[in-house]
Amino acid sequence: MVRKLKTIAGLGWSRGPSSAQETEGSAANLAIALAQSEAAILWSTDADGRIASIHAPALAALGVQLADVSGKRITSVFEDAPSDSAISQQRSLSLKLSARAKITNHIVRCVNKNEEGAGVWLQLSGFPHYLGDQFVGYLGHAADVTHLIVDHQTKMLQEKFDEVTNFYNAAHFGKRFDAAFKSLAHAERPCALVVMEIDRFQHACERYGIGHMDCVLAEMGNRLRSALRHRGEVGRIATEQFRIFMPDVDDRGDLAEFAEHAGKLLSQPYRVHGRRIQLSVSIGIAMAPYDAVTTTELVDAANLALRSTKQSGGGSYSIFSAELAEEASRLVRIEQELEGAMERGExxxxxxxxxxxxxxxxxxxxxxxxxxxxxxxxxxxxxxxxxxxxxxxxxxxxxxxxxxxxxxxxxxxxxxxxxxxxxxxxxxxxxxxxxxxxxxxxxxxxxxxxxxxxxxxxxxxxxxxxxxxxxxxxxxxxxxxxxxxxxxxxxxxxxxxxxxxxxxxxxxxxxxxxxxxxxxxxxxxxxxxxxxxxxxxxxxxxxxxxxxxxxxxxxxxxxxxxxxxxxxxxxxxxxxxxxxxxQTFRPRGFARQRAERMTVLRKIGLVHDDHYYEVLLKNISRTGAKIAGIAGVPVGTEVVLDLGNGQLAVASVVNTDEKSQGVRFEVPLVSDGNGGLMTRHRISPYTLAEAGLPVASLSGDHEALRAWKDAKKGKPSFVQLQLTHL
Structure with a gap:
């Protein structure tokens, strides 16, 4: 092709001196020769990188007119492939042109669309041309490789994406999840994994057919994108299950709000070919490094939360907590006892x-x-x-x-x-x-x-x-x-x-x-x-x-x-x-509605003036709690409740007696989606690791948490009571 270009252009390759008339004549000869050639695509530029000529029969395929591109910089007519694509070049076309380097099989896309409205991909090759010692532009040829690029892109999409929802498929999501998790852990940044499963999906497939359910899944994908708003990456892991990886998330309140909003949005009816289909989704959520410090642990924690949601009837969400593992064992026992309970008259x-x-x-x-x-x-x-x-x-x-x-x-x-x-x-x-x-x-x-x-x-x-x-x-x-x-x-x-x-x-x-x-x-x-x-x-x-x-x-x-x-x-x-x-019932009870309270009766910690007390948590709501175990606490005292597993809640005493106090939280607790309450934030294991201990998920026997409690030995302001007597 190089030899053919030389012949067509009628140009010599001497690096000796040349006149302006010779240069102009050579350019004119090149333009005429290229226009008359039957070769696929031939092109040339001037010394400033502006298009001098493109072989005319090829212009229609590119969706351009010669008058539209003549005199324009070649980089404004042809653009490089996106840098994150598999066909991107290490050095851009602009860089090669400015360096007057040889161009070999460089993939570019025509900025204009062809007659069918599709993009055209070319493989450019060319070399700098000199008249004597003077650089006068580039001569080159190109091949239309659109069908090859489209086939390649289709194959890459199939290897990475689920064809129904256009989310990452299980294999590619797993690779991205592993890489992103390691990167965030190295930078000591938090993240969350949300596992979402469609309830009774197989029953719906049997009832409505795979074709209808594929349409539902496609619309469900669009709704999920709307709810997520670019805050994470989604993978379709199984027929009815999705996973969402969300970086830089450490507020469980935000996650609860997302889960509730997404659950409502995805549970709205779907209209498919005149049929109305309604589904619900169950959601499980876990966070790193609070609940897990490896990808395997994080997936297990999120799946445990999902299982808790489904055991509670589905159509809701659960956020992982250390108690879930214990609760899961208890629920297994309840399920075992439930079998035959009706026959036993229970x-x-x-x-x-x-x-x-x-x-x-x-x-x-x-x-x-x-x-x-x-x-x-x-x-x-x-x-x-x-x-x-x-x-x-x-x-x-x-x-x-x-x-x-x-x-x-x-x-x-x-x-x-x-x-x-x-x-x-x-x-x-x-x-x-x-x-x-x-x-x-x-x-x-x-x-x-x-x-x-x-x-x-x-x-x-x-x-x-x-x-x-x-x-x-x-x-x-x-x-x-x-x-x-x-x-x-x-x-x-x-x-x-x-x-x-x-x-x-x-x-x-x-x-x-x-x-x-x-x-x-x-x-x-x-x-x-x-x-x-x-x-x-x-x-x-x-x-x-x-x-x-x-x-x-x-x-x-x-x-x-x-x-x-x-x-x-x-x-x-x-x-x-x-x-x-x-009889006629006369209403009675509390004069005012209080936030829903749960009776718990468990030991927790209370910190005041750098002293750690043990108290009994008697009941708790989103906005406050009832505690017992210390005496001499005046109303208005600010305290910190250690609710366990890195959960610290700042509170003030609103009522008190000899053995117990009512406290109001500075920041309301949030629902874990499974009937429990939790703080929005927790002590970061990365912060605890600054004490020289290895990073570990938060649990009741976390070594750094024990060390933090033991360090709170300031002079007590209140009387510690024996909890066994309360």
């Missing part, structure tokens, strides 16, 4: 009175399951109910609930309805209608008094199944109640499609009321207004304080139940002569 029903807000009289009783295990004692429904929901025996359990409740309710006063919320497996039983008919008939109980509670999320997840359920209930005369109402986006559609006896607003709004009363009041009022426009009354549960009761009644809610009126009742309390259910 379950019983209690009934929570539903109170008419206008008269304070009982209008219905809601069945609630209690489990008193000989081995475990009383197990809370929040723990065992998700296990029942996910077990293969949920249908049988639902039938037992309905039969037992109908038998009990047949002895109640005739004006009381029976509200019952069976597990989902029972609702999916093909003999659902027959079981209801048999249960009511065997107990001689009027089916019209049964109020079957089904969650808004369940009704909106599968329109066909929901319609079938509604038709079955109408056919047997059972009334339908939408529970956990108002947290999704399907409220109006459900009210239009179903005939509800009432809607039970999600108790989440009761829990939110203490933190955002004005906002919660507005939401409650809006939900009640929408329901009333369809002629449906609203109810709410878990109301325990008088100020919340006043607020929900003011919003228009007509039926209330919770501790403010009565705890759940045994059957004997209901049917005894002079039964409480025949």
């Amino acid at each position: 379950f019983a029903l209690r009934y929570a009175p539903l109170i008419s807000a206008g008269s304070n009289e009982v209008c219905a009783l809601r069945a609630e399951v209690c489990w008193n295990s000989p081995e475990l004692g009383e197990v809370l429904p929040d723990i065992f109910w998700p296990m029942i929901e996910s077990s293969g025996a949920s249908g049988d359990f639902g039938e037992w609930m309905l039969r037992q409740a109908c038998e009990d309710a047949s002895a109640w006063p005739g004006n009381l309805s029976l509200a019952i919320s069976p597990p989902r497996g029972f609702l999916k039983d093909p003999d659902f209608r027959k079981i209801i008919l048999a249960a009511a008939s065997d107990a001689s109980f009027d089916r019209a008094r049964i109020e079957l509670e089904i969650s808004e999320e369940f009704l909106s997840a599968d329109a066909e199944m929901a319609k079938r359920l509604g038709d079955d209930l109408d056919a047997v005369g059972v009334r339908l109640v939408a529970s956990d109402f108002g947290v999704g986006n399907s409220a109006i559609a459900l009210l239009a499609d179903f005939s509800f006896k009432r809607v039970e607003i999600s108790p989440r709004f009761v829990r939110d009321w203490v933190l955002q009363p004005e906002r919660t009041n507005a939401i409650l009022g809006a939900i009640v207004s929408i329901a009333r426009s369809f002629g449906v009354p609203a109810s709410i549960r878990e109301v325990d304080a008088l100020d919340v009761l006043d607020a929900v009644i003011a919003s228009g809610i007509e039926v209330v139940h919770g501790g403010v009126f009565s705890a759940p009742l045994d059957q004997a309390q209901i049917v005894d002569e002079g039964s409480v259910v025949l």
Whole structure:
């Protein structure tokens, strides 16, 4: 080709002196020769790097006109491949031109698009041309390698990316995760790993088909990108699982907010070819170096948090804590004891009175399951109910609930309805209608008094199944109640499609009321207004304080139940002569709603004036705690609570007596997504390692944490009490 260029241009290669006329003539001859040549792509520049000529037949393929590029710098017409691509050159085209170096097989992209609107890739070769000792420009040739580059890029994409979601595939994400983790650890910077799994994905694939679910996954990927906002990298690790690596994150509150926002966003309905598909996601989160100091440990910790979420029923998130491993072992034991518990007669029903807000009289009783295990004692429904929901025996359990409740309710006063919320497996039983008919008939109980509670999320997840359920209930005369109402986006559609006896607003709004009363009041009022426009009354549960009761009644809610009126009742309390259910209930309880508190009873530390005390944590909420174990503490004293595993909470004493104190946190705690509370930040293991100890994840026996506690030996200001006497 070099020889051909010489021939076409008619130029000699002497480095001797040459006149201006000779140079101009040579350039003219070159332009004419190139224009007449049938060669693929031939090009030349002047001494300043401006295009002197391009072989005319090739211009159309490049999507340019000669007049558009003539006189322009070649680097403005052809650009280098991106520096992070596999085809980028070590030295740029501009650098080679300025150095007057030989150009060999340099890959460039034409800035203009071709007629099909696609980019054209060329492989340029060329050499500097001299007339005598004077540099006059470049002569070169090029080949169109677009198809080779496109094939290469496609192959590279397939090797790195998942074709459905365009996230990294498992292999490439693993490489990037390992490299990024090592880099951050070397720089002593934190990071987080979020593991996200689609609940009941295989069931959805069987129901809707792989094609529909691929469309859902593609849209789910777009939503996840929107929620993430470039704060991390995502990999699709398995059919239904994603991992998100987030660098420079050490605020668990931010992670909780992200998980909650992403969970809500991904759980909104998907429209695919006219079908409405709704899914939920479970999320597990762990952080390095707090929870792990290697990639393997971090993955294990995040997976343990994910498993905790799924064991709690899914559709939520859990943030790893040191207690999760212990909790996981405990849950395994509970699952083992749960098997056969129904046959052993360990379950019983209690009934929570539903109170008419206008008269304070009982209008219905809601069945609630209690489990008193000989081995475990009383197990809370929040723990065992998700296990029942996910077990293969949920249908049988639902039938037992309905039969037992109908038998009990047949002895109640005739004006009381029976509200019952069976597990989902029972609702999916093909003999659902027959079981209801048999249960009511065997107990001689009027089916019209049964109020079957089904969650808004369940009704909106599968329109066909929901319609079938509604038709079955109408056919047997059972009334339908939408529970956990108002947290999704399907409220109006459900009210239009179903005939509800009432809607039970999600108790989440009761829990939110203490933190955002004005906002919660507005939401409650809006939900009640929408329901009333369809002629449906609203109810709410878990109301325990008088100020919340006043607020929900003011919003228009007509039926209330919770501790403010009565705890759940045994059957004997209901049917005894002079039964409480025949009385008018007078509200009682706390005057003001407090942040949800958990009774814990465990030892923690308290630091004041550089002295470390041991105290007993009696209960805790987002905003404060009750402690015991020191005396002589005045109101207003600032202290630091050591909640364990590097969690330090600054607090001030707001009330005190001889043995205990109530404290308010300077910064509210955040939810771990699994029923617990945690501080937003922790002591960094990198900071602890400055004491000369190896970097290790935080745990109760962390050597540096023990050394930190032992160093707090300042003069005590308060009296340390013996915790065994409290």
